[in-house]
Amino acid sequence: MKLNGSEILIECLKREGVKTIFALPGGVVLKIFDMLHQQKDLDVILTRHEQGAGHMAEGYAKATGKAGVCLVTSGPGMTNVITALADAYMDSVPLVCFSGQVPTSLIGNDAFQEADNIGLSRPCTKYNFLVKDVNDLAMTIKEAFYIATTGRPGPVLVDIPKDVSMATTEFVYPTSVSIRGYNPTYDGNKWQIKQAAEAIMKAKKPILYVGGGVVFSGASAELIELAELTQIPVDMTLMGLGAFPGEHQLSLGMLGMHGTYQANMAMHYSDLVIAIGARFDDRVTGKVSEFCPHAKVIHVDIDPTSIRKNIHVDIPIVGDCKTVLRELNQILRASVNGEQKELRKPWWKQIREWEAAHPLSYQQDAEGPIKPQYVVKRLYELTKDRDPIVSTDVGQHQMWAAQYFKLAKPNRWLTSGGLGTMGFGFPAAMGAQAAFPGRLVLCIAGDGSIQMNMQEMATAVVNKLPVKIIILNNRFHGMVRQWQDLFYQGRYASSDLENTPDFVKLAEAYGAVGLRANKVGDLDAVLKEAIAVNGPVIVDVPTYRFENVYPMIPAGGCNHEMILEDPPELKTKQAGASKVTPDGNDTVLTA
Structure with a gap:
């Protein structure tokens, strides 16, 4: 069967089980788009920006556990999607990005809309390919999906020159992949797993430190x-x-810079840290030299380069989280008895004391300004029975969502961790919605980050993706403002968003629904109305401008050195700020 390169691409995508592609056309990929237009098996979602396409593919991948796919053109198309590739690389998201390239004869000649796609993407992809011969295309695509989804997942780029997409050859779909030098280890070392089991049975103050690797390996059970x-x-x-x-009684919540008091204290004072699918990043470790000074460390991870990269590990186990945990549980089932549980009673007593001493808290007055924590808590309480998928942008609202929205299952939480990409949340939510049209998908955003990719509301409306966006609107780059208040004497250098748009009118301009909750008493009714709408909705919630996220570990601090509330001088400053409830003309509080 002779096919051209564009047809081969489409056939390979079908064989890989791809159903949806997030894409934006351009000159060198017109042949590919023309072929996509003539088939009915793949759904092409036209985005308004290539960064949006990349984040949608990420959201699709995080919600499904399968590789997300995006397609962009050469030059600026590729440079625009780089942020999403870097985001996926940091957070180990399986993604395959296809980029167009100028004809092979023009590569290196500074042709129109040429960019060095391989050089640009090399630092932020797991691997990348430049296909110079149409005969190599099918195998390259097969290898791209294999690399993206095996081992530690990540983004892979396939760069396709215009002439390759148009050339023809006999199509043969590869049935297997063998890549020299790439053989991920799935089974952990049995002796090390046995050592881990013995350490667990002896530990008086153990802690399980769980990362995203557990989600992607499907090891939740x-x-x-x-x-x-x-x-x-x-x-x-x-x-x-x-x-x-x-909400499990054994859960201490999130740890790290804005983690719960009990989570961070338990980590710091533990005698055994069992790290599973986590990479000991700086937001978790704090001051590395004083991280968990009394603990032995077990580290389970499929990526051998992550082990001992930041922290000394006593029992390293390279392998897939699901496979290793199964074997570990099998050993422990035959060994664990009431003696171990009795051994840990003082530990649990201490943890419950920490929990009671400094729980997550805020003060919501019935007639006062709306607190952002209250919005997230009510959203959680009103939707938890629907098993929603929750996406966030980056900033204060992200941390409040992490603290107050209690996720019950994996693959329901879409957020940008390692790169911290503002503008991630809305398109990621759309990617998840495309994967699960009947599910409730929520996007918790800030008024600053939602504007980073606001143009994708057109994509949501046209494609009937009923994402519900809840904007915690404090008319600030909130986390920047918090740091400026705490560490820069309250100088709001480029953090005050003085001209925030009317998000209700903006939603309506795109053909979506816009709602606003100005008062505490209005919030529940507005949220219920938004959830009931059969289409995309923006809910604008003006919140108290100067609310801060606590606990907070200051940069360079240790896990047990948390700031738990505003310092006295900041409280005095805030007490002098106007606390007038906003009216229809002033949609945010003013200082």
């Missing part, structure tokens, strides 16, 4: 079994939320 079998408390990273039920 095995993690729950391990925690319940051993009665060990569970700390989750930002990327690991949902891997363990947030």
